[in-house]
Amino acid sequence: MAKITEIAPDFFRITTFVEPFNIQFSQFLVRDDQPLLFHTGPRALFQEVKSAVASLIDPQTLRWIGFSHFESDECATVPEWQQLAPQSEVLCSVVSKIVSVDDCLALRPAKGMVDGEVLETGRYRFRFLATPHVPHCWEAGLLFEETQRTLLCSDLFHQDGDVEPMTESDVIGRCRDTLVGYQHGPLANYVPYCSLTEVTLNRLAALQPKRLATMHGSVYVGDGSTALRDLAVMWREVLTT
Ligand SMILES: [Fe+2]
Numbered sequence: 251m252a253k254i255t256e257i258a259p260d261f262f263r264i265t266t267f268v269e270p271f272n273i274q275f276s277q278f279l280v281r282d283d284q285p286l287l288f289h290t291g292p293r294a295l296f297q298e299v300k301s302a303v304a305s306l307i308d309p310q311t312l313r314w315i316g317f318s319h320f321e322s323d324e325c326a327t328v329p330e331w332q333q334l335a336p337q338s339e340v341l342c343s344v345v346s347k348i349v350s351v352d353d354c355l356a357l358r359p360a361k362g363m364v365d366g367e368v369l370e371t372g373r374y375r376f377r378f379l380a381t382p383h384v385p386h387c388w389e390a391g392l393l394f395e396e397t398q399r400t401l402l403c404s405d406l407f408h409q410d411g412d413v414e415p416m417t418e419s420d421v422i423g424r425c426r427d428t429l430v431g432y433q434h435g436p437l438a439n440y441v442p443y444c445s446l447t448e449v450t451l452n453r454l455a456a457l458q459p460k461r462l463a464t465m466h467g468s469v470y471v472g473d474g475s476t477a478l479r480d481l482a483v484m485w486r487e488v489l490t491t
Pocket residue numbers: 319321385386405
């Protein structure tokens with residue numbers, strides 16, 4: 251069974267640690283009039299994620315399936331979820347909808363979001379940020395829940411290990427260790443450093459998030475602006491030298 255942590259009211263982290271790869275996979279469920287799941291997790295975790303979601307809501311009522319970019323851990327089980335939840339729609343960038351999702355993933359046309367567009371699910375309000383190539387992939391985007399100031403940040407702030415669900419301690423050192431490790435293994439160049447990187451991270455910092463809900467690692471609770479600016483500095487140091 252995945253481990254469930256309520257990181258903010260109605261905002262649940264659903265996490266599985268995959269020991270052979272020393273990595274956590276977290277999905278986030280927001281319980282609202284229109285429930286939203288951000289990331290589905292890879293195919294092997296579907297039953298586990300489904301059981302966790304079913305302990306929080308009726309899974310048939312899931313309305314939105316969001317994710318950042320087109321990769322297995324982000325969106326592999328969209329078809330399974332859409333079969334289970336007849337009203338569910340994919341929520342992704344316009345690029346993602348046009349280039350991949352409508353053709354080879356979703357069972358129904360996706361809701362393609364443009365930069366800055368807002369989706370209200372009831373009590374909560376999600377702003378879509380187009381973030382091409384951050385953390386990676388042309389179609390990348392993120393969601394910022396404005397009422398509680400939680401940034402759903404996908405692979406940003408990736409930390410290896412079976413770490414605690416939430417932390418108020420600085421996580422940049424852990425993120426650096428993980429990124430350096432990737433640079434020396436078969437998954438090198440996990441994150442590109444390009445002309446959009448720093449400007450995008452600084453733009454996210456301007457949102458002043460209070461929680462950084464990462465897919466891999468502890469949710470950071472605190473000054474999200476400083477953490478995002480520190481991440482930009484660390485990425486520049488690791489990826490450009
Ligand atoms: Fe990714």
